[in-house]
Amino acid sequence: MATSANPQPEGLKRFQEMTRQLKQYEELLGVVYWDMRTGAPRKGVELRSEAVGTLSAETFRIATSTEMGELLDRLSQPDAFASLGEIDRKLVEETRKDYDRNRKLPPELYREYVVLTSQSESAWEEAKANSDFPGFLPYLERIIDYNRQFIDLWGVKTTPYDTLLDMYEPGTTTAELDRLFGELRGRLVPLAEAIAAQGDRPDTTFLEGTFDVAAQKRFSLFILKQMGYDFEAGRLDESVHPFATGLNPGDVRITTRYLLDDITSALFGTIHEGGHALYEQNIKAELAGTPLSGGTSMGIHESQSRLWENMIGRSRAFWERYFPELQRHFPGQLDTVTAEAFYRGINVVEPSLIRIEADELTYNLHIMIRYEIEKMLFNEGLNPRDLQEVWNEKYKGALGVAPSNAGEGVLQDVHWSGGSFGYFPSYSLGNMYAAQMMNTAQRKLPDLNAQIAEGRLLPLKEWLTGEVYQFGKLLKPAEIIQRISGESLRSSYLCDYLEGKYREIYRL
Amino acid sequence: MATSANPQPEGLKRFQEMTRQLKQYEELLGVVYWDMRTGAPRKGVELRSEAVGTLSAETFRIATSTEMGELLDRLSQPDAFASLGEIDRKLVEETRKDYDRNRKLPPELYREYVVLTSQSESAWEEAKANSDFPGFLPYLERIIDYNRQFIDLWGVKTTPYDTLLDMYEPGTTTAELDRLFGELRGRLVPLAEAIAAQGDRPDTTFLEGTFDVAAQKRFSLFILKQMGYDFEAGRLDESVHPFATGLNPGDVRITTRYLLDDITSALFGTIHEGGHALYEQNIKAELAGTPLSGGTSMGIHESQSRLWENMIGRSRAFWERYFPELQRHFPGQLDTVTAEAFYRGINVVEPSLIRIEADELTYNLHIMIRYEIEKMLFNEGLNPRDLQEVWNEKYKGALGVAPSNAGEGVLQDVHWSGGSFGYFPSYSLGNMYAAQMMNTAQRKLPDLNAQIAEGRLLPLKEWLTGEVYQFGKLLKPAEIIQRISGESLRSSYLCDYLEGKYREIYRL
Structure with a gap:
């Protein structure tokens, strides 16, 4: 491919590096998740979950860092944005969307939620096996409560439920x-x-x-x-x-x-x-x-x-x-x-x-x-x-x-x-x-x-x-x-x- | 167990947190390494290696960070050290040893070496299969050259080889x-x-x-x-x-x-x-x-x-x-x-x-x-x-x-x-x-x-x-x-x- 005639906007290299790092951490966590679902020994799961929690929190920290915000601001300037190739433009847009969404969550709230949902999946398996709705209800209540808080923090789109829908099917209402x-x-x-x-x-x-x-x-x-x-x-x-x-x-x-x-x-x-x-x-x-x-x-x-x-x-x-x-x-x-x-x-x-x-x-x-x-x-x-x-x-x-x-x-x-x-x-x-x-x-x-x-x-x-x-x-x-x-x-x-x-x- | 009567020395909590994080990253990398050796699909290995390289470099960065150095200095002060339990003392000693060793390596040199050794293991497999010593020699020369540089940076213990021995069997000469x-x-x-x-x-x-x-x-x-x-x-x-x-x-x-x-x-x-x-x-x-x-x-x-x-x-x-x-x-x-x-x-x-x-x-x-x-x-x-x-x-x-x-x-x-x-x-x-x-x-x-x-x-x-x-x-x-x-x-x-x-x- 021909090299673009435009000079690379300042910060692009660092931005690419950071977004690649996020993807790489997601990939490593994906391997560990796959392993947990396909045969990881039972007794190792507790410490493994803590390790996963730590790297997830670090991923969230990078994704919502001040440095990421500054890079996005710089690359979103009309001149800089215009000089980007198709892929980098899209990368800026997608990253901006995640950034804006995640920045609205207090990191501590996010960490609590990650821990809650990782615990509640096991609780659900047990409750389902025992058909025990009351047993699972406390988890459901807390998860729903967190989601209601998230919607308030993210901002209601037309209706509160629209805010959730947009995460899975962007643009759908x-x-x-x-x-x-x-x-x-x-x-x-x-x-x-x-x-x-x-x-x-x-x-x-x-x-x-x-x-x-x-x-x-x-x-x-x-x-x-x-x-x-x-x-x-x-x-x-x-x-x-x-x-x-x-x-x-x-x-x-x-x-x-x-x-x-x-x-x-x-x-x-x-x-x-x-x-x-x-x-x-x-x-x-x-x-x-x-x-x-x-x-x-x-x-x-x-x-x-x-x-x-x-x-x-x-x-x-x-x-x-x-x-x-x-x-x-x-x-x-x-x-x-x-x-x-x-x-x-x-x-x-x-x-x-x-x-x-x-x-x-x-x-x-x-x-x-x-x-x-x-x-x-x-x-x-x-x-x-x-x-x-x-x-x-x-x-x-x-x-x-x-x-x-x-x-x-x-x-x-x-x-x-x-x-x-x-x-x-x-x-x-x-x-x-x-x-x-x-x-x-x-x-x-x-x-x-x-x-x-x-x-x-x-x-x-x-x-x-x-x-x-x-x-x-x-x-x-x-x-x-x-x-x-x-x-x-x-x-x-x-x-x-x-x-x-x-x-x-x-x-x- | 009874809680110690001594107040916790300042920095201990953060130090424990950072050393646990290092152990957690090592654990996650260990899962990925195990996966690569037991059946990870061939075509995913190149990107996986890059992801591993990134998290390894981050682990090295934390282990050699100024913050880690300051925490170690603080916890090594006689009063602080004396107030630690057996496990925390040992943790300070072991971490200090790794810190002192790793701080002497320029991060860039370390990263080059990590990439080199991860490439050379595949090169070795091929060379071994083909009994091709000249084919593997360039890797060997570079790896040995890095190790000679590391010995100089770490400092020669009696003989240069003693410096290497100490990594695997501390105290042996x-x-x-x-x-x-x-x-x-x-x-x-x-x-x-x-x-x-x-x-x-x-x-x-x-x-x-x-x-x-x-x-x-x-x-x-x-x-x-x-x-x-x-x-x-x-x-x-x-x-x-x-x-x-x-x-x-x-x-x-x-x-x-x-x-x-x-x-x-x-x-x-x-x-x-x-x-x-x-x-x-x-x-x-x-x-x-x-x-x-x-x-x-x-x-x-x-x-x-x-x-x-x-x-x-x-x-x-x-x-x-x-x-x-x-x-x-x-x-x-x-x-x-x-x-x-x-x-x-x-x-x-x-x-x-x-x-x-x-x-x-x-x-x-x-x-x-x-x-x-x-x-x-x-x-x-x-x-x-x-x-x-x-x-x-x-x-x-x-x-x-x-x-x-x-x-x-x-x-x-x-x-x-x-x-x-x-x-x-x-x-x-x-x-x-x-x-x-x-x-x-x-x-x-x-x-x-x-x-x-x-x-x-x-x-x-x-x-x-x-x-x-x-x-x-x-x-x-x-x-x-x-x-x-x-x-x-x-x-x-x-x-x-x-x-x-x-x-x-x-x-x-």
Whole structure:
């Protein structure tokens, strides 16, 4: 590349150095986090958590230091900013945003919150196992209280909940989500009702039984390879709660969970996390080592996990190619099942209690329940002690099912225990982004379905790399979707897709 | 515990905080190092190394900061020092030592050296594989040159090489090593000659063959459990070069390497690293999180790995109990072998080229060769380009064997590629410490051999915990051995032990 003719503005080198240092500390903490979730010995965790706390606090100190503030001020001056290249401009903008947000938090308050959330994740695991909502309530109350304080310190955007939303999906508002989710509800609820009324439930008995874990693992590795996941830049391990973590573009790890009596858990979990991983592995090299080397929002990130899990992994074309492979991996167990029967079986639609086990259609209703509850918490002053009751009522109302205990109800998700309020909408945003992207992909790659049916998944991966993955945080979510589809995010693509898919399966 | 009546001296709290931070960063870097050696994806290593370099440099900066110097000065004042508890006094002394040493290095020089040694370990691996001494020479020359500069900056202790020795075995000198190694040579060389002259080599043909790796792994886990290794505070993994790493007392990991055609490699490697691990797992809880929570010297550390590997793991009593277990793990393969024949087979003495494959007796000759060469490098100005020739001559002279290439000669060990000059004597010091400790142990635990023959290894582990492990860095190596045996380190215990063992095996 040619060297810029402009002289480098003063402070740029130091600014790049500091932001790289922040990214490097995040990477080291990421390795330690991965290790804690995949087999670190139990007795070492307490001291390890303290060490993590210390480096996190140091990261926060650097990110909010006076020096960082001065560098940002200097580089934001019109002349200096104008002389920056595209990447450095974006780096200044993104860092400024984090800086402004974090500077508003007293470091001591932040440190207390880090300690609280790291403790509460273990408390949640125990409470969930024991369905003990009162046992977890003190943690929830404190976490929610901290978040309410943070919102006040950060400043309310239209509504308090908007302030939280902006962390996961920059630019998104409750107004927009109310509209999008309203549209979704308007078309998806009648569809779910029509399916329920139809009465002809696809057979799923062949999904019951015992599936050799070693064979499940081999099949997971096989599918990841087919998707173009690079095993020289990643690895697959096991953990209780599956996750993907992009430590750097050359080290993007995923985990899954093998259940002996459920073949679908590891299978779709692996494809889901594999979608996240393809995103992180294919961010362009120029961004490596900078804070721009990561997904641009949680909505776009979830669009990739859910696109691969559902729009590819639960498609008829996919199983045309891969069902015989699945049969080969479990000899004798699926011999009497056809690819078509398998396709219909893994796409059964029915109301359920557990989000992560929900079908592609009702999944969005699970998200809307959480969205409404979070709005009540932060915009309407809902008392955390009423969460369980509200949860149960909402499930009854929207899905017609009632949890018999907190473990399958209000305690089912890890998110709130880590303080992630405002995250849940990302999943349905992801579904909408994914459907809108796939609509374009079908036009740009006209033989896409045929490719998938032949097991040629790489052209789609390459297309997504060109349109989404490579940019990291260089483009905002709205810019990504506009660039791909020529429009802003719409609910109709997801509704069209789901209606098309399920009317066909259920012969409506 | 009662609170001290003295008021806390000013600065103590901050000093404790800073030293804990240093230990915490070391722990986090340790996790990352372990990860890099046990399966981190290849493509992520370059950025990971940079991140490690940044946090290492930050650790160095804190350890050598003006603030640290001022705190040390303040806490070293007689009144302040007198008011400290035992642990804090030791902490001040140890930190002062590191501070004084590190302050003498220009940070830029240190950073260059960290980068150089992290690069040279990969260069060494490649050069070793290709037996390419000229290819690795430029690295060696630079590393040796840096070490010569460091010695000048640190200040020469009697001889330049003494300055390096002191890092691994505080208080040890070339004068003492010359004497100890001279004594060892005087008794061990005649012993080795008598064995060679005797001509009746124990049978080892049953060690040849193919040994199922999964069974090797199960047996390794079984033996570690027998030794009292705590799997809730550690784990066993695989790596090319086996190692143990004490991240904190609740997380002490070991690695081994399984060779399909060599059952002894993983077996004795596991016991060796297990010995290191028992030390680190059993340091007393009061020291946890401080820089005193670690082995007091490399000599004492190696005393534990070599005590367990050789004095226990290659003893007759041990195999009385465990040979039937070994037979059970490899059904049909060792049926015609007796425990006695196995014991003799794993204790064959013969000159060899590779240190880590050497028997217990000639092993010390391998160490002495390295010790002499290192003295020549730092005290006599040996030119690194002559290293290979000197190496080959020394092997010819001391062991009567000549390497046919650099891979099995001067390039066989990892140590020099990491800049660890002065480390090698630790192994023979470890052998001597171990023999002296075991001499006391035999008197204090009168039925020790019977216990071992019954598979009761825990009383020995408990005794070593009480005498060695618990103290971490609270006691110096000389204090440890004096406390146990009532004398300073002597060569005679090792010579007596080896003479007794081998005269019996070889019927001399």
